[in-house]
Amino acid sequence: MRAVLADYPHVRALKEDAVFDFVEVNPVHKAFAAMVREQAYDVCEMAIVTYLQARAEGKPLLLLPVVLRSRFQHDHIVCRADDPLDVSDLAGKRIGVRTYAQTTGVWLRGILADEYGVPLDKVQWVSIEDGHLTEYVDPPAVERAPDGSKLVDLLHAGELDAVIMGNDLPDDPRLRPLIPDAKAAARSWYERTHAVPINHMVVIREEHADRREELTQLFVEAKQHAETGAIDMTPIGLEANRPALELITRYAYEQGLVPNRLPVDDLFTPRGAAS
Known part of the structure; x- marks a missing residue:
């Protein structure tokens, strides 16, 4: 096999x-x-x-x-360290994700909605890649960044307010987790949901x-x-x-x-x- x-x-x-x-x-x-x-x-x-x-x-x-x-996904949505953006202020903001169907993005959008009351339909989601299935296309409300764009570059340029990242999450002092006390929040979430x-x-x-x-x-x-x-x-x-x-x-x-x-x-x- x-x-x-x-x-x-x-x-x-x-x-x-x-x-x-x-x-x-x-x-x-x-x-x-x-x-x-x-x-x-x-x-x-x-x-x-x-x-x-x-x-x-x-x-x-x-x-x-x-x-x-x-x-645990809570620390995988980041914003600029010098930006006072709060998780309660995401309505009307622009958030980047590799593809709208990325699993980390799906987890984090669900957590933002369930745990922090973020109205997902009030956020402008910005993707840079297609999904894995040829049948899948992003929802109409999802914006596609120009070809060759990199999420972190768009964030530092001020074109995005936050980005969701997977294994490519950089160790960059110019960035911070958007969710306060992200690791503690993730542990509390696990204790309540029993979900890995x-x-x-x-x-x-x-x-x-x-x-x-x-x-x-x-x-x-x-x-x-x-x-x-x-x-x-x-x-x-x-x-x-x-x-x-x-x-x-x-x-x-x-x-x-x-x-x-x-x-x-x-x-x-x-x-x-x-x-």
Whole structure:
């Protein structure tokens, strides 16, 4: 089985034992489009929102209850350090995000709305890239920055008031998290929601549906060779991930990324058998 997975401690045993025929794609998100458009691999890491959109479009893919990457998102929306902008003042402001469908952006918009009362429809969202699915286009209200634009440059130039960033979040003293006490706010949010904000999970081609349990078990065994912190940021299993999946399916629907809210249990069920 051809597989694309980034090099995490909790999957390293799979690579060392050559469990799959691994294809190296760096950065790993560049594999997502080929997987949703062509089902180019048998097993593939994928952003959860990309999978939700693929599922809504009827792509022959199936989710495994295996988290590969997650992080608390509160500190990933930043503004200029010298800007007194407050999270309560976002109506009418311009916020950049790599693509409107980016999973980190979906999490943060949901958190801003739920936790801070931000009216998402009063914010001007600015994107710089397309989503992974050819069928997806940004909502009409999303503005596209000029080709070649970089979010941080637009922020420093004053063309954006804040930006949402993923792994490319810079260590820049000229920037600060928009959400006050972001790490403490994230911990409080977790204690209330019991949700680990999922970025990437594992998907397989639907033709391998009868091997779901076997494949999931491979990830369970590989994870035993890696350390888990006080909070397990790579949970495996439907119930362990249900709180986060209930939130992200709601956020994706409310933000116009999927036409209907997808039932969590159906995400792991072949399309013909889903409710």
